Amino acid sequence: MSSLFILTFNCAKTLPINEHFYNAIESKLPENISDLYVFGFQEISSILESTSNTTIKKLLQTLSEGLISILNEKYDNLNFKNVPVVNIGAIGLIIITPFYDKINQIYNSIGYPVGHLYTTLKGGIGIRIQFNNIEFTFVSMHLNAGEKLSHILRRNSDLFDIINNLSFEDGWSVLKPNSHCFIFGDLNYRATNAHGLVDCDEGHGDNELLRSDELNLLRKDSIILKGFDEANIDFKPTYKRVPGSGSFRSNRIPSYCDRILYLEHSDELNNNKSKYKVIEYDSIEECKISDHIPVYLEIDIPNSTPDINSNNLTIQNRLLLKKNSRIIVISNITTLLMGTGIYLTMTNQGRILGITLTILLYSLYKVFV
Numbered sequence: 001m002s003s004l005f006i007l008t009f010n011c012a013k014t015l016p017i018n019e020h021f022y023n024a025i026e027s028k029l030p031e032n033i034s035d036l037y038v039f040g041f042q043e044i045s046s047i048l049e050s051t052s053n054t055t056i057k058k059l060l061q062t063l064s065e066g067l068i069s070i071l072n073e074k075y076d077n078l079n080f081k082n083v084p085v086v087n088i089g090a091i092g093l094i095i096i097t098p099f100y101d102k103i104n105q106i107y108n109s110i111g112y113p114v115g116h117l118y119t120t121l122k123g124g125i126g127i128r129i130q131f132n133n134i135e136f137t138f139v140s141m142h143l144n145a146g147e148k149l150s151h152i153l154r155r156n157s158d159l160f161d162i163i164n165n166l167s168f169e170d171g172w173s174v175l176k177p178n179s180h181c182f183i184f185g186d187l188n189y190r191a192t193n194a195h196g197l198v199d200c201d202e203g204h205g206d207n208e209l210l211r212s213d214e215l216n217l218l219r220k221d222s223i224i225l226k227g228f229d230e231a232n233i234d235f236k237p238t239y240k241r242v243p244g245s246g247s248f249r250s251n252r253i254p255s256y257c258d259r260i261l262y263l264e265h266s267d268e269l270n271n272n273k274s275k276y277k278v279i280e281y282d283s284i285e286e287c288k289i290s291d292h293i294p295v296y297l298e299i300d301i302p303n304s305t306p307d308i309n310s311n312n313l314t315i316q317n318r319l320l321l322k323k324n325s326r327i328i329v330i331s332n333i334t335t336l337l338m339g340t341g342i343y344l345t346m347t348n349q350g351r352i353l354g355i356t357l358t359i360l361l362y363s364l365y366k367v368f369v
Contacts, residue, residue: 002134002301005030008040008258010142010186010292012243013090015044015059017066024287026070030279030298033075035102036131039067039094040140042186048346050090050120051339060085060092068096086127088113089120089335091185093127093140104130107169110328114144114158118331119338124162124185126174134303139166139174141185147253152214155188156224167324178305181263183228186292189215190255191237209237213256228261229274231281231297238283238293246288258283260297265306275302 007025009016044063049055064082071080078098086093088111097103107128115121126139143158144151163174163183174181191212210216210233218224237254241247248254265275279298287294343350 001303002036002131003030003032003034004036004038004136004182004299004301005034005296006038006040006138006182006184006260006299007294007296008042008140008184008186008260009287009294010042010239010258010290011044012290012292013043013046014289015063016287016289017063018289020289021287022066022070024284025067025294026074027286028282028284028296029071029074033078033098034298035097035099036136037067037071037080037096038138038182039063039096040138040184041090041092041094042140042142043090044092045090047090047121048339048342051335051342053087056087056090056092057085060087060094063092064094064096067094071096071098083127083129084108086125087111088123088125089115091120091123091125091140091142093125093138095127095129095138097131099132102132104133106130109139109166109168112162112166112324113327113331113335114161117334118327119335120331121338122158124166124183126166126168128168128170128172128176128179134301135176135179135305136301137168137174137176137179137181139163139181139183139185141183141187143186143188145188147190152189152192152218155214156218159187159224165324165327175263177307180265180301180305182260183225183262184260184295184297186239186257187215187259188257189213189218189259190257191253192217209254210256215256215259225261227264229264229276230259230261231278231299233281235281235283235295236285236293238295240291241288241293243290244288246285246293249291258292258295260295262299263306265302265304275304276300 068080080096080098081100083095109126111125113120113123122142122144124141128137143155166174191209192214237256239255239257240249240252277300281297284294344354
């Protein structure tokens with residue numbers, strides 16, 4: 001049996017390295033130590049900063065060091081260490097453990113972009129590790145936003161593309177035999193036809209917002225995430241909040257954008273009861289620094305792993321690697337162009353550089369033409 005603590009948080013373009021954030025996280029850590037602490041983050045920086053992979057890596061490492069500090073404080077200095085951080089754009093994934101010597105293997109992914117023109121504004125990033133000879137796959141995602149039907153279809157496409165095209169160093173995509181699989185992040189699914197609902201202060205599993213939740217409805221009809229499960233939601237919608245107060249924005253539908261799901265692992269000999277033991281699935285209302293509220297899952301995992309073939313799930317592996325490499329090249333180009341455009345138009349240094357280059361090019365034109 002392995003114990004996991006998984007958290008996802010959309011930081012609203014600001015790195016959450018302050019006492020308010022760390023205190024809120026520490027207050028929800030399990031009393032008993034977990035084997036793995038997994039943190040998925042979205043929008044940890046400005047859009048301009050997100051176009052620099054080096055910058056994001058440094059920000060994630062700083063964030064990781066802060067998380068290690070509160071873990072050591074909580075559990076009396078058990079020598080926590082992090083697996084090397086990974087990211088695509090401002091979407092990051094941090095895994096921390098006090099039992100680093102039990103990690104047998106680490107397989108990183110290079111990330112898969114689903115932003116407009118394949119920019120890294122949206123996408124997914126993953127880490128697959130073998131811990132104590134048990135394999136886990138963790139994927140942090142940020143899907144495209146919006147409340148229209150076209151936006152729902154785009155999110156469905158985002159999910160399909162990430163799950164099937166996110167390539168790990170072992171040659172597999174997200175779904176792999178004999179691997180516990182968790183996907184989480186700002187999935188951005190909204191409460192369809194929920195305009196005008198104001199009864200959103202109580203988070204109960206039978207509330208109207210949950211009955212109108214796009215993700216629940218699509219999963220129920222097996223349109224997306226077939227074979228995945230989610231613990232019972234008994235907390236308030238996590239979006240869209242007013243930073244600082246935590247109250248809901250009146251011009252947006254309160255929605256459960258931030259979610260944590262896992263590949264089903266049921267016991268056929270026990271009425272298909274899940275072999276996973278959910279300890280707690282909740283939000284952290286105390287954290288009010290973003291327009292999103294963090295969500296966390298505390299769960300115990302058996303040594304046996306899901307047989308994904310029995311769930312009729314498609315496994316994509318090496319067949320898509322060539323296609324993926326082309327998309328990554330396109331993504332690098334479009335993200336660079338986006339970053340350059342933002343720098344030249346939105347920063348003082350960039351404007352000065354742009355004007356200087358324009359004058360220089362015009363002068364050269366006059367001289368030689």
